[in-house]
Amino acid sequence: SFHEYKLNFKKSKEMCLSYIQDAMLQKQWKRAAEFLTFYIESLEKDFSAEYTSPSEVIWRIGTEILCRHSHSSMKELNSFTEHVKTLGVKRYLKVCLEHTFHLLCNGLIDEAYQNLSLAESWRFGEQTFIQGKEMKLIKAYRGLLDYYSWSKQKNILLEHGQDGFEDLSVEQEMHSCFRKAAVNLQEIIKIPGVWDLFVKCYVDLLEFYGDHNAARQVLSEYAYNSKFPANPNAHVYLYQFLKRHGESKKSLISVLKILHDIVPSHELMIDFNIMLQKSKKRKRRRLGLEVIFAVLDYAGWKEDVKAWSCLARQVKQIVISEKHLDWIKQEWNSRKDWWPAFHFSRYLAKRNWQENESLSYEKALVAGILLGKDCKYFKYVSHQGCKAQVKRLRILKKFVNKHNPVYLRISG
Amino acid sequence: RDFNERCAQCSEVNWGLTDGGRFYCRSCHNVNEITREVVSTDFVCNTRIQTISKGLRKPEKTDGGCEWYVCEGFQLVLKKQAEALEALGVCPQMKDEVLCNFWRRYLQKTKQAYCNMSAGETVKALSVCDSSTDVDSEPEGPSPLHLLSLSESEGDLQTDSSFASSLSKVSETQESTSVCSGSVDGSLYLMKNRKEKLRMTMPMTLSFCYMALLWLREPMTLSDLLRFVAEGHIPYLNVFQHFPEKMKLYGLDLKIFCVESWPVYEEVYNKMLELAAFLDLPRFPDITDSCFLHPDMLCMKYLMEANLPDELHNWTCRVVKKICIGEADFLTLVPGNKSRRNVKYDVLAAAVIIVVLKLLFLLDDHYEWLLSDFAEERNKNNKEGGPYFEFKKWYKVVKCTLDVKQKKLDEERAKYLWRCEKLLFYSDKKKSKVLKRRQTVVNLQNQFGKLSGSVLPAEKPNPSSFQLSWSEENTDGSCFHGHSLKGVLQEKRGLLTAMNPDYWLCTVKLCNEKTCGHLAHYREEDFPQSYHFVIKLFSFLLRIQPSYIHDEVCVIEHKLFNKKLCKKPKYNTGLRK
Numbered sequence: 001s002f003h004e005y006k007l008n009f010k011k012s013k014e015m016c017l018s019y020i021q022d023a024m025l026q027k028q029w030k031r032a033a034e035f036l037t038f039y040i041e042s043l044e045k046d047f048s049a050e051y052t053s054p055s056e057v058i059w060r061i062g063t064e065i066l067c068r069h070s071h072s073s074m075k076e077l078n079s080f081t082e083h084v085k086t087l088g089v090k091r092y093l094k095v096c097l098e099h100t101f102h103l104l105c106n107g108l109i110d111e112a113y114q115n116l117s118l119a120e121s122w123r124f125g126e127q128t129f130i131q132g133k134e135m136k137l138i139k140a141y142r143g144l145l146d147y148y149s150w151s152k153q154k155n156i157l158l159e160h161g162q163d164g165f166e167d168l169s170v171e172q173e174m175h176s177c178f179r180k181a182a183v184n185l186q187e188i189i190k191i192p193g194v195w196d197l198f199v200k201c202y203v204d205l206l207e208f209y210g211d212h213n214a215a216r217q218v219l220s221e222y223a224y225n226s227k228f229p230a231n232p233n234a235h236v237y238l239y240q241f242l243k244r245h246g247e248s249k250k251s252l253i254s255v256l257k258i259l260h261d262i263v264p265s266h267e268l269m270i271d272f273n274i275m276l277q278k279s280k281k282r283k284r285r286r287l288g289l290e291v292i293f294a295v296l297d298y299a300g301w302k303e304d305v306k307a308w309s310c311l312a313r314q315v316k317q318i319v320i321s322e323k324h325l326d327w328i329k330q331e332w333n334s335r336k337d338w339w340p341a342f343h344f345s346r347y348l349a350k351r352n353w354q355e356n357e358s359l360s361y362e363k364a365l366v367a368g369i370l371l372g373k374d375c376k377y378f379k380y381v382s383h384q385g386c387k388a389q390v391k392r393l394r395i396l397k398k399f400v401n402k403h404n405p406v407y408l409r410i411s412g
Numbered sequence: 413r414d415f416n417e418r419c420a421q422c423s424e425v426n427w428g429l430t431d432g433g434r435f436y437c438r439s440c441h442n443v444n445e446i447t448r449e450v451v452s453t454d455f456v457c458n459t460r461i462q463t464i465s466k467g468l469r470k471p472e473k474t475d476g477g478c479e480w481y482v483c484e485g486f487q488l489v490l491k492k493q494a495e496a497l498e499a500l501g502v503c504p505q506m507k508d509e510v511l512c513n514f515w516r517r518y519l520q521k522t523k524q525a526y527c528n529m530s531a532g533e534t535v536k537a538l539s540v541c542d543s544s545t546d547v548d549s550e551p552e553g554p555s556p557l558h559l560l561s562l563s564e565s566e567g568d569l570q571t572d573s574s575f576a577s578s579l580s581k582v583s584e585t586q587e588s589t590s591v592c593s594g595s596v597d598g599s600l601y602l603m604k605n606r607k608e609k610l611r612m613t614m615p616m617t618l619s620f621c622y623m624a625l626l627w628l629r630e631p632m633t634l635s636d637l638l639r640f641v642a643e644g645h646i647p648y649l650n651v652f653q654h655f656p657e658k659m660k661l662y663g664l665d666l667k668i669f670c671v672e673s674w675p676v677y678e679e680v681y682n683k684m685l686e687l688a689a690f691l692d693l694p695r696f697p698d699i700t701d702s703c704f705l706h707p708d709m710l711c712m713k714y715l716m717e718a719n720l721p722d723e724l725h726n727w728t729c730r731v732v733k734k735i736c737i738g739e740a741d742f743l744t745l746v747p748g749n750k751s752r753r754n755v756k757y758d759v760l761a762a763a764v765i766i767v768v769l770k771l772l773f774l775l776d777d778h779y780e781w782l783l784s785d786f787a788e789e790r791n792k793n794n795k796e797g798g799p800y801f802e803f804k805k806w807y808k809v810v811k812c813t814l815d816v817k818q819k820k821l822d823e824e825r826a827k828y829l830w831r832c833e834k835l836l837f838y839s840d841k842k843k844s845k846v847l848k849r850r851q852t853v854v855n856l857q858n859q860f861g862k863l864s865g866s867v868l869p870a871e872k873p874n875p876s877s878f879q880l881s882w883s884e885e886n887t888d889g890s891c892f893h894g895h896s897l898k899g900v901l902q903e904k905r906g907l908l909t910a911m912n913p914d915y916w917l918c919t920v921k922l923c924n925e926k927t928c929g930h931l932a933h934y935r936e937e938d939f940p941q942s943y944h945f946v947i948k949l950f951s952f953l954l955r956i957q958p959s960y961i962h963d964e965v966c967v968i969e970h971k972l973f974n975k976k977l978c979k980k981p982k983y984n985t986g987l988r989k
Binding site for chain 1: 672673827829830846848849850853855856857861862864
């Protein structure tokens with residue numbers, strides 16, 4: 001409760017702050033602005049011995065209110081941010097950076113660029129050194145914006161090229177942007193961290209100018225340098241690059257294998273499985289099976305027809321060839337306790353049949369092999385299928401019946 | 413030459429001096445706003461110094477200021493407060509005679525330990541007399557300070573025990589005081605031994621005011637006074653705005669005159685008692701039953717404000733009479749008498765009302781509602797006369813209003829603006845920073861003020877003795893003044909007594925105030941909700957902590973049931989009357 005009997009400046013402002021917070025949580029921006037007006041005087045140093053500056057609080061709250069309030073505008077935000085910059089030199093670059101983000105979110109790219117350039121040229125004694133990290137980020141984002149300009153120029157050139165025009169100035173502009181961007185992007189990705197967007201842009205630049213080696217170097221570094229945090233996207237980018245450049249299956253597979261280890265449920269796993277299934281090498285086919293089973297362990301793939309069709313195809317192929325049934329057995333061993341309830345319940349059989357016949361077809365095949373022809377799922381779907389006279393389901397029924405002994409072997 | 417700060421633009425330390433006496437950075441030619449004021453004994457010796465800019469600070473101030481002492485400042489504060497009180501309806505005697513005399517007496521008593529610390533001090537005092545200050549232009553004649561210092565210079569110089577050591581201190585501080593504070597003796601004032609008698613503070617100004625009001629038996633309780641202060645009718649916060657231009661405040665003066673908190677009832681009250689004793693005041697004028705401060709009067713007022721039936725007044729008078737708290741001897745302040753407990757009139761009256769409510773309604777979260785239902789039944793058949801008082805209805809009405817008012821008060825407190833137009837600085841070095849900061853603050857306030865639709869808080873409310881008012885003219889039945897208590901009373905042997913036969917004591921034993929600081933300990937969860945509600949109600953009206961009222965209730969109960977308590981050592985919470 002707020003019934004303060006010993007009211008002093010500090011407590012009074014604390015109370016005010018909690019009113020602001022309540023209003024903001026309830027999205028009452030006008031009320032929040034009202035209380036903020038009374039909170040602002042806490043910026044003036046009070047006469048007590050201890051002094052904790054509320055300027056960061058005011059910065060953050062004020063920004064939020066100005067972004068959400070209906071009567072506010074970017075102009076208001078800009079003016080406010082300028083004031084905030086004067087309030088605390090220790091925070092100067094951070095404020096510049098966040099201001100830039102706001103400008104970008106509102107589509108004011110040029111202003112954002114100016115802001116970053118201004119911030120880059122800021123010097124303030126040892127503060128410049130202390131705020132080194134922010135400075136690096138500022139340069140990196142400016143590099144990003146340079147890339148963006150480069151990209152625009154490039155598109156213009158391509159258009160003109162199609163029309164038969166040649167534009168020297170645009171070309172020069174473009175190269176200049178490239179140089180500026182490259183310098184800054186290169187710097188930031190050296191530091192261990194997650195720089196997905198920056199890496200992509202930098203690689204794009206390198207590829208355009210034909211420096212494929214450098215590009216591969218950058219991507220490998222990003223993916224394999226242990227100092228960098230584990231990042232599935234790094235591997236995805238590397239894979240995409242290698243694919244673009246027609247690299248060997250071997251290198252593609254080795255990249256995707258790592259991705260499988262980190263994120264078994266990644267969407268590229270489908271392509272991976274397809275690649276592996278086709279392989280002549282036994283080990284790879286084995287891996288393929290492992291990969292596809294792993295994918296279907298995740299709830300997100302439960303209703304994915306493609307995934308099920310991959311599994312179904314491979315299972316079918318193994319069953320027909322009568323070789324490597326132990327592979328299925330191995331994979332099924334750790335799953336037989338929970339997959340039936342997870343994928344093959346009667347409820348799901350009904351639902352799958354109602355919603356997606358192809359899905360139920362693929363699943364029925366797998367269920368029939370793994371759980372036998374008498375399992376709930378297979379029975380329901382095949383029965384429904386025969387009733388509806390769906391041809392392929394009749395064929396499926398025959399197939400499963402024929403290979404029922406397989407189930408007995410793998411379930412044992 | 414001594415300037416070691418980094419340049420704001422290039423952060424180098426490489427200063428030179430312009431012709432205008434300003435520092436400039438030799439690296440980037442950025443001219444610094446700071447001008448250096450040199451207070452240095454080197455001045456005379458070191459002829460090489462070319463860095464004197466805006467002039468040396470000598471006893472004569474070059475910035476248009478005059479010399480002033482801290483107590484002159486306080487005198488001005490008291491004057492302003494007295495004027496405000498007069499505007500609120502207090503008799504002019506207060507300002508012209510009573511408060512004045514109290515203050516003079518205070519100065520006398522404290523001057524003995526104050527200005528005779530060293531020869532240097534008295535010299536200063538004399539020089540003040542010679543140059544007429546603005547403070548002199550008061551209607552009551554020459555400043556008391558003037559008079560006192562003249563007389564003292566002829567008298568004995570009572571040496572302080574630390575005279576010898578303080579002498580050297582003074583010669584240092586003589587120069588430094590003028591830098592550290594606008595007042596002449598600001599730093600000395602704060603440096604003084606804490607054991608010394610009653611150093612004047614801002615809260616103490618209110619103690620003075622209250623003491624004067626009490627002497628004159630003005631119809632204003634301490635809680636009223638403090639409420640008027642909080643509402644801005646009596647200068648307190650930022651009172652230095654009213655100081656004349658020539659009285660420059662900065663540095664240590666800020667610690668003395670700038671308050672950052674509202675005065676607390678207990679603090680002001682206790683200081684007042686200390687003060688009265690310190691000034692050797694005699695017994696105050698008697699508080700009789702025709703005085704506003706007498707419990708019978710105050711109870712009537714509070715009953716009205718709490719929207720309770722007028723008939724309850726009979727009961728409060730009975731209680732007051734029974735425990736003899738209506739006697740002049742009990743109520744009147746006798747300074748220095750430590751054997752008696754001193755009376756807080758407002759708290760006392762509130763506590764009496766609460767005890768009466770307990771007597772009639774028990775307030776155990778059970779009985780009062782039963783009684784209310786009973787009264788409601790009877791009200792259906794009640795055709796003649798006024799309606800019977802129903803606790804339930806009263807509770808609903810008052811709670812509603814109280815919640816609204818409390819919420820409003822809380823918001824006002826959160827929106828309170830502490831700063832005023834006039835800016836104060838600790839030192840000239842900080843001045844530009846402070847000004848810049850102020851500019852930013854004003855800009856931001858305007859920006860967000862526009863977004864919120866308002867710019868500054870609403871005007872302060874008109875001063876009123878009553879915070880809650882209820883009108884009999886309202887047809888919605890929300891005013892309970894005229895309601896009858898017959899619904900909760902019964903006839904017994906020709907007398908009307910309460911139907912409620914029980915009573916519960918807030919505490920079986922009172923604590924020792926001296927050892928634990930309280931007479932009782934109040935925690936909301938330990939007591940019935942209804943009791944808590946009435947405590948809360950008066951806590952809001954008087955703007956004091958619930959525990960103070962609760963303490964008083966305990967004391968009254970113990971007086972009331974004294975005989976019964978003394979007879980039997982052990983007691984259950986139920987008690988037959």
